[in-house]
Amino acid sequence: MTAACPSAPRPVRPPAGHPGLLALAQSYVDDAAARGELPRRELGGLPGTRVRVDPEFCRTVARHFDRAPRRDLGPDLAARYRRFTEENLRHFALLARAGIRVEPWRGPGQPYRGAADLVDRLARTGVLHVYLTRDGHGPGGPAPDHPLCAPSGVTVGGVALLHNDIFRAVHDVFGHVMLGASMGVAGEFLAAYGHMAMYSPQVHPVVFTEQVSQICWFFHGPHLADRAGRWPRRGEPGWIPPSERPYPEQKLFSCPPGFLDRFTASFTEEAR
Structure with missing residues (x-):
């Protein structure tokens, strides 16, 4: 198995407009820990976390996602x-x-050009635009038999949000904005890892399936390999730009044993 050298995700502007996000997350974790719902954890080392992205692990996860049943609930x-x-x-x-x-985002395409644009505009305006599930959600659109495609009971701007919309919003804020994480593989891994600190261990496998598995498939899925079984790099024949790749299907299956441990072992938090 080959592994990339440990590296920090591509930096974006720090969330200067929302310096209280980490403190807010810490307060949430502390309160939940006092109720016995979360383990006690200090979040101060998260912004300096380094991540080791192992392409072979990503491809293993992507292959499993590709072969997994559509629904195994x-x-x-x-x-x-x-x-x-x-x-x-x-x-x-x-x-x-x-x-x-x-x-809710009502304009054409995606609301942000990338993580830096997200961080900058949120800092300047205090507004988070959510790309609605109904406007972009894998092949065939939202599936009513998936728990995250059910109504959340929250309405904003006259739009009834699905649970998947709620997840998109909190992932962007407590993953990308709070940690200044990019939207490439390393940044998405960091966003998922950091946001996991706010979830009970019971749902960590769900975060892995809904975020990490889909990211692995999008960037390292078998559909991106050439006939020789290679994954072409940018500029090489056969390379497919992310803007032209399909979104992964939102599947329902249990996270395989060992995947979550290998994922969390990819991170080294900043010593404090």
């Missing part, structure tokens, strides 16, 4: 998803405390 996984949606709603409620106003 047993009672245990259903309970994890219920807990996941409940915790996402709690995270969403924190956005107002941070002075962030959420609005």
Whole structure:
């Protein structure tokens, strides 16, 4: 197995407009830990976290995602998803405390050009635009038999948000903005890892499936390999720009044993 050298994600502008996000997240974790819902954890080392991206691990995850059944929802996984949606709603409620106003994106394409644009515009305006699930969601659009495609009970700007919309909002804020994480593989890994600190261990496998597995498939999926079994790099024949790649299907399956441990072992937090 080959591995890339440890490296920090591509830097974006630090979230200077929202310096209280990390403190808000820490307060949330402390309160939840006092209730016995989360393990106690100091988040101060997260912004300097380094991530080792192992392409072979990414391809292993992508292959598993590609071969996984579309729906494999047993009672245990259903309970994890219920807990996941409940915790996402709690995270969403924190956005107002941070002075962030959420609005559905009504313009063409994606609301942001990348993480730097997201951080900059949120800092300047205090508005987070959410790219709605109904406007972009894998092949075939939102599937009503997926728990995250159910109504969340939250309405903003006259739009009833799905649970997946809620997750997109809190992932952007407590992943990308709070940690200044890019939207490449390393940055998405960092965003998922940092945001996991605000979730109970019960739902970490769900975060892995919904975020990490899909990112691995999007960037390292078998559909991107050439006939020789190679993944072409930018500028090489056969390389497909991200803007032309399909979104992964939102599947329902349990995170395989060992995947989550290998993922979390990829990170080294800043010593404090």
